[in-house]
Amino acid sequence: MAGPWEMVIGLEVHVQLLTKTKLFCPCSTAFGAPPNANTCPVCLALPGALPVLNRGAVRLAARAAYALGCTVHEESVFARKNYFYPDLPKGYQISQFDRPLATGGFLALEDGPGARGVRIHRVHMEEDAGKSIHDRYPGHSAIDLNRSGTPLIEIVSEPDLRSAADAGVYLRRLKQILEYTEVSDANMEEGSLRVDANVSVRAAGADALGTKTEIKNMNSFSGVERALEVEFARQVALVERGERVVQQTMLWDAGSGTVRPARSKEESHDYRYFPEPDLPPLRLTSAVLAEWREAVGAQRAEPFQQRERALERSGLRSLEPRKFREVALAPGKQLERGAGEIDAANLGIVLRRERTLFALVPQPQAHPRCGAARAAGTLVRGSARDALEHEAVEADGRIEAHDACEA
Ligand SMILES: [Zn+2]
Numbered sequence: 382m383a384g385p386w387e388m389v390i391g392l393e394v395h396v397q398l399l400t401k402t403k404l405f406c407p408c409s410t411a412f413g414a415p416p417n418a419n420t421c422p423v424c425l426a427l428p429g430a431l432p433v434l435n436r437g438a439v440r441l442a443a444r445a446a447y448a449l450g451c452t453v454h455e456e457s458v459f460a461r462k463n464y465f466y467p468d469l470p471k472g473y474q475i476s477q478f479d480r481p482l483a484t485g486g487f488l489a490l491e492d493g494p495g496a497r498g499v500r501i502h503r504v505h506m507e508e509d510a511g512k513s514i515h516d517r518y519p520g521h522s523a524i525d526l527n528r529s530g531t532p533l534i535e536i537v538s539e540p541d542l543r544s545a546a547d548a549g550v551y552l553r554r555l556k557q558i559l560e561y562t563e564v565s566d567a568n569m570e571e572g573s574l575r576v577d578a579n580v581s582v583r584a585a586g587a588d589a590l591g592t593k594t595e596i597k598n599m600n601s602f603s604g605v606e607r608a609l610e611v612e613f614a615r616q617v618a619l620v621e622r623g624e625r626v627v628q629q630t631m632l633w634d635a636g637s638g639t640v641r642p643a644r645s646k647e648e649s650h651d652y653r654y655f656p657e658p659d660l661p662p663l664r665l666t667s668a669v670l671a672e673w674r675e676a677v678g679a680q681r682a683e684p685f686q687q688r689e690r691a692l693e694r695s696g697l698r699s700l701e702p703r704k705f706r707e708v709a710l711a712p713g714k715q716l717e718r719g720a721g722e723i724d725a726a727n728l729g730i731v732l733r734r735e736r737t738l739f740a741l742v743p744q745p746q747a748h749p750r751c752g753a754a755r756a757a758g759t760l761v762r763g764s765a766r767d768a769l770e771h772e773a774v775e776a777d778g779r780i781e782a783h784d785a786c787e788a
Pocket of ligand 1: 420
């Protein structure tokens with residue numbers, strides 16, 4: 382075969398939902414806790430422990446799906462994805478397989494009517510695994526199960542992307558949508574957004590897809606773009622020599638700028654999916670879905686630049702949680718409007734980012750959120766309280782009574 386060659390890319394993006402607790406147990410999802418501190422019989426997979434679905438996670442997952450123009454199904458089914466790995470204590474991951482939460486969306490790469498874009502194949506929910514740590518103890522591996530059971534969605538695109546640059550545009554727009562709808566903080570450094578890419582080559586203009594490889598281990602958008610270019614060049618060289626592309630998993634090494642085949646144990650398995658017997662099918666009423674869809678309808682129509690400006694104004698990106706603590710919660714210091722870079726309107730966003738805030742508020746009262754509301758009382762009473770109430774609903778996915786909470 383002769384060139385020119387066309388690159389065909391599909392992306393699978395794992396996104397951590399911005400819940401306060403895990404997908405099937407009440408353990409905290411806060412980042413940075415001591416190893417194995419945020420665990421319980423459910424996420425440690427002790428015998429007899431049963432999962433209970435976090436409704437708040439479902440709501441965020443559906444919100445993301447609607448923001449991507451998907452159809453969210455009234456019934457979806459959790460399934461066991463079986464594989465053995467040291468950081469997966471159950472021996473399976475609860476995911477969704479043939480009955481995912483949502484299907485059939487679209488992400489525009491440009492603004493305006495008729496803009497080109499990428500079809501979204503599906504959005505499904507699943508739990509995260511734990512983490513193996515190989516560099517802590519010489520000759521040994523350690524396991525941290527704090528992430529075990531953390532709620533994720535996987536967003537799977539159709540193979541509609543044709544260049545590394547477009548893959549970068551897709552990821553930046555996707556990240557923005559997730560931030561703007563407050564589905565996720567989409568923080569790649571903390572592992573809240575992870576990208577796997579399926580890549581193949583074919584003669585330009587051909588219909589049939591070539592054999593694909595999957596690239597993993599990319600931890601920045603620019604890394605994704607570089608990895609795609611490198612893998613594309615590798616595949617083109619193979620094909621031009623008359624060799625075949627082998628379907629396999631490749632790992633990106635950002636340091637050397639190369640891809641290498643994953644070791645066999647890191648490759649894909651026969652997952653032997655079957656419906657999760659410990660969870661009933663996930664059923665959502667059409668009324669609830671209509672309400673959730675409506676809530677993101679207007680946001681979805683807003684142009685990219687407009688959302689960018691709103692995000693910048695909101696402080697969601699610029700206001701670091703640690704800075705918030707330093708400025709706002711220093712000993713003896715009350716929150717004040719205009720003190721530092723804190724704006725009352727941003728409090729809800731900051732609270733959702735800084736999930737340990739409630740533990741840090743001096744002398745919390747009976748209800749921790751009331752304590753925080755009092756601490757924030759000198760800010761702007763109404764907005765602080767509203768933000769806290771919003772936080773309570775969004776973080777836990779439960780509506781709580783706030784009548785007793787007087788700021
Ligand atoms: Zn747990």
